[in-house]
Amino acid sequence: MAIILIMLFTILFMWGAFVISYGGGGVQNGKYLLGITLPSEYRKEKEVLEILSSYRKAVHRTWGFGLISGLSLLLLSDYFSILFPCLMLWFGLFLYFCDENVLRYARRLYDLKCKKGWLAGDTHIVRIDTALSCVGKKGALSPLWMLPAWGITLGAVVWCFFRAGESAVMKTLLPAALAPAVTQLLLFLISLGLRNAAPQVFCSSSPANQKLNNVIKRQWSMAFTFCSYETAVLFWLLLWSAKGWEISGEFTGFGDLTYGRLSFLFLVLVLGAGGTLLVILLAFHKIKMEKEKILQSVEAEGAQLYSDGDEYWLNGVPGGAGGLKVTEKRIGVGLTLSAPGGGGTLGKAVIVLTAVFVIGISLFLAPFDFARVSLTVEDGRCRVGAVSMGYSFEMKDVRRITWMEERPKMSKISGYDSNRFYLGDFRVKDYGKCKVYLSVKQNAVICIETEEKTIWVNGESLEQTKDFYEMLMREWENKM
Amino acid sequence: MFIELNTASSIPIYTQLRNQIVLGIGRGELKTGEHLPTVRQMAEAAGINVMTVNKVYAILRAEGFIEIDRRHGAVVCPRKENAEALQEKCSAQLELLIAESSLKGMSRESFFAICGEIFDRQQTAAENAFL
Known part of the structure; x- marks a missing residue:
């Protein structure tokens, strides 16, 4: 159930992020329609409105199909080795189709613009404001301000690591600690890319260009720095609270938490993801307001607004030293990586490495998803196991074999747990550390207590579990 | 700029x-x-x-x-010492431009008027640049 909830939250969050990120398509920054610069007098032309309407229909279709296909992935929640590649494929395809919609209709609008001669100036022009270029990286908050936040998170990870040996909560949270650390690394890299990005020439007024670039770089870099600290603080808050749960001796697994604590966990997740989204939206809104104000005053002063660059946006920026750039999106909210030919070798390498990683994880996990618990007794020695995990013991060492109608609460220490199987070393309530080989769909379990270990086992069906139990009892009585 | x-x-x-x-x-x-x-x-x-x-x-x-x-x-940091060396370059580039202008029917007076106007404008700006 917990896995389904996590998957549902992930899918809805990703879908929502795409909708906001690719949303609208209407006038943005006072001049872009569908990402194409179009003077305001042509925006109400019949052909333009038709293209805009077709784009909106296509986008709504993509969003609808994306949501339905995303939610249908939940049906695969029992088979993580299939779910994981399908989820990544869904993510990639959704991203591709959202991108394709934008490009297809933006190209159509650009062709119409060229055909009708609605160009504000020459095409294929790259403008350089020498005074603006000399300013360099000024305006953006240095990404180094993020290092303390990263330090706080790494400190939490180290603290979690050293407590993992003695605490089930910390051991469970340790892999999750990678998420905030990786998020902060990504924020750092985006901030660095934005700071190093070449300034954009908006108009024929150099001071206005400097103000506009300052606003964009400062607001985005401040937003990312805030998000980095927010991630660090929320993660510490989560760890500090989770430490308290263990001290009270109530924790055996997240499924064992009270509603209050589960709500707290959910709140932290929502604050982490939603807070980041909110900060990005606020930064976007502030930049939009400031830009409109500056551009209006520039127009009033009679300076020329440059509206070229559409072809570079459609086809990626020109290659060479400035080939890969972090730039503001012309549709939706946020920043994007503008790259000629879809990122070239680097882009292809990232796609190939991701595919190899996903297929590798999937192949590694596949045997666990389709595992079968086996139990055999030969020459007085019992062997129990599934996939590559197993344990054997002498029947003469068995002290007690118990049939239980209900599986006790347990949490993984090491091994594998999914909606279908619990395999490996688990902490079982009232029994401590045990060897577990259980099919989760089957409630009845057999508890075998030996001098050294306690082993939990069952079959895929009630009949198989009964067969296991009868065989064990027969062999144990023979040895006694 | x-x-x-x-x-x-x-x-x-x-x-x-x-x-x-x-x-x-x-x-x-x-x-x-x-x-x-x-x-x-x-x-x-x-x-x-x-x-x-x-x-x-x-x-x-x-x-x-x-x-x-x-x-x-x-x-x-524009320097003035290369003026003589530029004469050869000027005559080569002007020859082509004059040929094009005369072939298209531009009169000698119009051509010199344009040249004079551009030269005056550039020279004033250049003198200001050296101030």
Whole structure:
């Protein structure tokens, strides 16, 4: 159930992020329609409105199909080795189709613009404001301000690591600690890319260009720095609270938490993801307001607004030293990586490495998803196991074999747990550390207590579990 | 100063960049002592290779329009000593332009009027640049 909830939250969050990120398509920054610069007098032309309407229909279709296909992935929640590649494929395809919609209709609008001669100036022009270029990286908050936040998170990870040996909560949270650390690394890299990005020439007024670039770089870099600290603080808050749960001796697994604590966990997740989204939206809104104000005053002063660059946006920026750039999106909210030919070798390498990683994880996990618990007794020695995990013991060492109608609460220490199987070393309530080989769909379990270990086992069906139990009892009585 | 590069033009980018900077100095948009963007900044702003900008700055330096200071980058510093050496270049470029103008039917007076107007404008700006 917990896995389904996590998957549902992930899918809805990703879908929502795409909708906001690719949303609208209407006038943005006072001049872009569908990402194409179009003077305001042509925006109400019949052909333009038709293209805009077709784009909106296509986008709504993509969003609808994306949501339905995303939610249908939940049906695969029992088979993580299939779910994981399908989820990544869904993510990639959704991203591709959202991108394709934008490009297809933006190209159509650009062709119409060229055909009708609605160009504000020459095409294929790259403008350089020498005074603006000399300013360099000024305006953006240095990404180094993020290092303390990263330090706080790494400190939490180290603290979690050293407590993992003695605490089930910390051991469970340790892999999750990678998420905030990786998020902060990504924020750092985006901030660095934005700071190093070449300034954009908006108009024929150099001071206005400097103000506009300052606003964009400062607001985005401040937003990312805030998000980095927010991630660090929320993660510490989560760890500090989770430490308290263990001290009270109530924790055996997240499924064992009270509603209050589960709500707290959910709140932290929502604050982490939603807070980041909110900060990005606020930064976007502030930049939009400031830009409109500056551009209006520039127009009033009679300076020329440059509206070229559409072809570079459609086809990626020109290659060479400035080939890969972090730039503001012309549709939706946020920043994007503008790259000629879809990122070239680097882009292809990232796609190939991701595919190899996903297929590798999937192949590694596949045997666990389709595992079968086996139990055999030969020459007085019992062997129990599934996939590559197993344990054997002498029947003469068995002290007690118990049939239980209900599986006790347990949490993984090491091994594998999914909606279908619990395999490996688990902490079982009232029994401590045990060897577990259980099919989760089957409630009845057999508890075998030996001098050294306690082993939990069952079959895929009630009949198989009964067969296991009868065989064990027969062999144990023979040895006694 | 605003530099405009046409990426679809048959004129090489480095030639366009060199010409635009010279025109900027001539028009007084770039004053003596004014800094140009560093090679890397210029390359990033134009989306061209660093080596292309390096080549342009080397040409401008050799022609006596800028000086390159290792600490402060490229500085506008036009020198007047090459005037005689330019005569040959001028006559070569003017010959083609005059041939085109006369073939298209432009009169001698119109041609000289345009030349005089541009020369006066550029010279005033150039004198201001040296102040």
